[in-house]
Amino acid sequence: MFNLNDIIRPNVLKMKAYSSARDEFKGDASIFLDANENNLGSLAGENYNRYPDPHQKKLKARIAGIKGVQPEQIFLGNGSDEAIDLLFRMVCTPGQDAMLHLPPTYGMYEVSANLNDVALEAVQLTPNFQIPVQELLAQVKPTTKIIFICTPNNPTGNAIESESIEQVLRNFNGLVVLDEAYIDFSDSPSWTTRLAEFPNLVVLQTFSKAWGMAGLRLGLAFASAELIAVLDKIKPPYNINEATQELALKALFQTEALKDMVEKIVQERQLLMQALPALPAVEKVFPSDANFILVQVKDANRLYHYLLEKGIVVRNRSSLPGCAGCLRVTVGTLEENQKLLQAIAAF
Ligand SMILES: Cc1ncc(COP(=O)(O)O)c(C=O)c1O
Structure with missing residues (x-):
């Protein structure tokens, strides 16, 4: 148990x-001289002096x-x-x-x-x-x-x-x-x-x-x-x-906008999932429930550095147990994903 x-x-x-x-005082007060704050105000603006x-x-x-x-x-x-x-x-x-x-x-x-x-x-x-x-x-x-x-x-x-x-x-x-x-x-x-x-x-x-x-x-x-x-x-x-x-x-009051963003990211993820396996450098694409995809490629270290030269940073995970040859790619914007696909295609 x-x-x-x-x-x-x-x-x-x-x-x-x-x-x-703030724990010790409870109630209404207008003058706060209890926390050694700067009562003249804050150089950062708003009420950041509190x-x-x-x-x-x-x-x-x-x-x-x-x-x-x-x-x-x-x-x-x-x-x-x-x-x-x-x-x-x-x-x-x-x-x-x-x-x-x-x-x-x-x-x-x-x-x-x-x-x-x-x-x-x-x-x-x-x-x-x-x-x-x-x-x-x-x-x-x-x-x-x-x-x-x-x-x-x-x-x-x-x-x-x-x-x-x-x-x-x-x-x-x-x-x-x-x-x-x-x-x-x-x-x-x-x-x-x-x-x-x-x-x-x-x-x-x-x-x-x-x-x-x-x-x-x-x-x-x-x-x-x-x-x-x-x-x-x-x-x-x-x-x-x-x-x-x-x-x-x-x-936290913008839950509709959150839904829209998540839907877009999931859609983009699907497009990447479909496009990546067709590229000659790619050996395997693992299923994803996240905003990134683990991709097994023919030469992870070389592809990683090649993408860097093109200004694209992905995460090289090939040294982790069970992840030999794998890069982890975050789902980006439509444009970013297209550039990534083009770069891998040209590798
Ligand atoms: C599985 C997992 N947990 C936690 C975190 C870190 O979250 P936070 O930014 O809230 O510290 C990450 C960030 O990459 C993550 O991948």
Whole structure:
């Protein structure tokens, strides 16, 4: 049986959150002399002389409406990379605990584990990039606290079968972190709809991809209210800055425009999926539920440098396990994609 308090580090369970000036004062006031801000104003304009809402209440209320969850089930991070780091710090004692991930996958799970001195265990995805569930569960040790599953997976682009994810959730008594950074481009439903069933489930999403806000740094974690309360306790108090909170809130009312953009990107993805296999340099195009495509080519290093010379940057993923000869290509605009296809055709 999963019990959240059993896996939270004892020092984290015991500690109290930083109490900010804005936390200590509640009520109406017109003169704020409590936070050592500059009351003359801000050289950056607007009300940037004031600290932002540490609880991001307006933003969370809007996100809750869009995602169909309670505000208490949402954590907001300075990118989802911040959530990944805080999850390690919440449950993994440095030099003692371990995490499991499934390469080829997103590189920050490994970087963040290394930074936090968490032992890194890896089980490679199958040749069609699915989870070998029995092999994964057999690797679990008493010190394994987190399993990271990326779906749709970066850099392979495919969604992970939901039966496999469910088996992991049911048979592992640590945190199962599902990274859904690319979920908006996928037909699969989000696992946020199943939070009530699985107290060990954490779903990560981000505004960096479909919403087009990578520069603002806004990522999300969804989980039980109890787990989110712990993340909120250990986060830096003002981790989401005022400009990000304001701009994101405005963007979050443009759901129709989001739909249009996602539809266009998915259409462009389809065009690339059809055109790429016809090119002589291309050996295989992997199915994609994301805004990028993994492409196996005859000479990845040479093609990569050739494209660079043409001013086109793609990601060379050929050194990752299971990705020999592979480049990862983000779906661009119609024009960009045509230039990419022409350049590969001329290679
Ligand atoms: C799978 C995955 N998760 C998370 C991120 C990072 O998201 P953020 O910009 O919110 O830190 C990326 C970025 O490439 C990603 O591919």
